[in-house]
Amino acid sequence: MGISKIDKMHSLSKNQQIIFDLIDKSPEPLKAYTILFNVQKKGIKAPLQVYRALDKLVEIGKIHKIESRNAFIACHNSSCQVAKATAFSICEICEKVTEISSAGLSKYLANFKDKDGMKYNKYNLEFFGLCKKCR
Amino acid sequence: MGISKIDKMHSLSKNQQIIFDLIDKSPEPLKAYTILFNVQKKGIKAPLQVYRALDKLVEIGKIHKIESRNAFIACHNSSCQVAKATAFSICEICEKVTEISSAGLSKYLANFKDKDGMKYNKYNLEFFGLCKKCR
DNA sequence: TAACACTATGTAATAATATAACATTTATAA
DNA sequence: TTATAAATGTTATATTATTACATAGTGTTA
Numbered sequence: 219m220g221i222s223k224i225d226k227m228h229s230l231s232k233n234q235q236i237i238f239d240l241i242d243k244s245p246e247p248l249k250a251y252t253i254l255f256n257v258q259k260k261g262i263k264a265p266l267q268v269y270r271a272l273d274k275l276v277e278i279g280k281i282h283k284i285e286s287r288n289a290f291i292a293c294h295n296s297s298c299q300v301a302k303a304t305a306f307s308i309c310e311i312c313e314k315v316t317e318i319s320s321a322g323l324s325k326y327l328a329n330f331k332d333k334d335g336m337k338y339n340k341y342n343l344e345f346f347g348l349c350k351k352c353r
Numbered sequence: 354m355g356i357s358k359i360d361k362m363h364s365l366s367k368n369q370q371i372i373f374d375l376i377d378k379s380p381e382p383l384k385a386y387t388i389l390f391n392v393q394k395k396g397i398k399a400p401l402q403v404y405r406a407l408d409k410l411v412e413i414g415k416i417h418k419i420e421s422r423n424a425f426i427a428c429h430n431s432s433c434q435v436a437k438a439t440a441f442s443i444c445e446i447c448e449k450v451t452e453i454s455s456a457g458l459s460k461y462l463a464n465f466k467d468k469d470g471m472k473y474n475k476y477n478l479e480f481f482g483l484c485k486k487c488r
Numbered sequence: 489t490a491a492c493a494c495t496a497t498g499t500a501a502t503a504a505t506a507t508a509a510c511a512t513t514t515a516t517a518a
Numbered sequence: 519t520t521a522t523a524a525a526t527g528t529t530a531t532a533t534t535a536t537t538a539c540a541t542a543g544t545g546t547t548a
Contacts (some may be wrong), residue, residue: 223457231496231543252535269535274496285420286477288505288534300401307467318467326461330480332442337493338480342421345465345473346437364524366515385505399528403505409525423505423534 230280236260238292241281245288247315272304276301283306284315286344295319302340303328309349320343365415367456371395372406373427376416382424387389419443419450421479430454437475438463444484453480 230238236257241248248256254268262268272290275281279301282289284307293301304316305327311327323343331337359368365373376459382390391404397403407425410416414436421443422459428436429452440453440462458478466472 233497265535266499267497270496283481289538307471307473316467320465320467325463327478327480330455330458332451332455332480334485336442336485338442338481338482340481341478342481343462343476343478344420345462345467345475346477347471348476350469351473368526400506401508402526403526405525 219309220244230275230335232273233267234260234274236262237268238275238280240290241275244292247284247287247288247291249289251265253290271288282306282317284344285342287315289315291317293317304341305345305348307342307345307347309352310346311348314349314351315345316349318343364396365410366406368397369406369409371397372403373410373415376410376425377427379427381448382419382426383421384422384424388425389405414459415442419479420477422448422450424450426450429454438475440478442477442482442484443479444487445484446487449484449486451484453478472477 232335240256240277242251250265250268250272253272254262254265257268257336272281272283276283279293280305281292283290284306291306295304303324305320305323307316307318316350327341327343328339329337357433372388375388375391383402385403388407389397389400392403407416407418410417411425416427416429417436417439418425419441424443432437438459440455440458442453443449443452462476462478463474464472
């Protein structure tokens with residue numbers, strides 16, 4: 219059997235796996251130093267170790283950064299097909315963040331042209347409002 | 354004559370005016386500590402003085418924060434009517450940032466409903482790509 | 489296997505971004 | 519005028535992120 223090329227592309231190193239697991243289990247976006255605190259018992263001691271893993275995980279689309287919050291969330295959107303085209307809703311009271319997967323929205327944005335006729339295949343959209351509970 | 358209510362709403366304090374002028378003149382988004390460095394000759398000495406003015410200017414829509422860059426740009430969109438609904442294009446090479454004012458885009462996003470039927474009147478969208486010069 | 493390139497790790501130091509806390513002053517409105 | 523809100527000044531500190539350098543593991547291929 220062995221490991222296929224696709225599997226290898228997504229196989230994570232030790233630190234990457236530890237940090238991904240933590241983010242994936244979390245019901246809310248995690249900040250880098252919160253992550254650091256939580257993985258110190260697993261031997262990850264320095265900020266840079268966290269940031270390096272985060273960079274890689276973002277790069278391969280396993281997690282996304284919520285830019286307005288400096289926090290990271292696991293991708294729950296069709297196995298990370300849209301790592302470069304992300305949309306989230308953010309509750310301004312409880313800070314709950316949900317990844318939006320809407321074919322209509324992603325199609326609209328992928329086809330959007332600016333005044334110069336320029337298209338962009340990469341974007342990040344953050345909606346703000348109140349979630350069900352906080353409304 | 355005196356100052357009308359609308360004028361007053363948009364009148365800036367000394368520090369706010371100094372910092373807005375600097376951002377407004379700048380051809381590129383400015384970071385908080387770049388601003389601090391540039392206004393020290395005008396008597397603004399501490400980070401907090403800059404951040405407080407920035408907070409206020411963002412609040413009233415005179416400037417916007419480019420979240421992915423931690424930088425601030427003056428609003429050039431219909432006299433700041435859309436302070437809470439912003440869209441930008443960002444060149445990944447030269448870092449040129451342009452505010453997008455597209456009636457179609459803002460209409461689409463303002464009317465977008467998520468899976469729960471929830472609408473959001475506030476959002477921030479950042480498109481990434483290459484500008485004309487860098488293409 | 490040996491050599492190479494590439495990726496990941498470990499560690500210390502420091503840079504860059506942002507806020508807390510408290511005292512004071514200025515502007516606005518009742 | 520008086521009270522209220524907004525803005526300022528200042529010091530210290532918290533939070534977020536990167537530079538620099540040394541070492542170790544992994545996959546490829548000659």
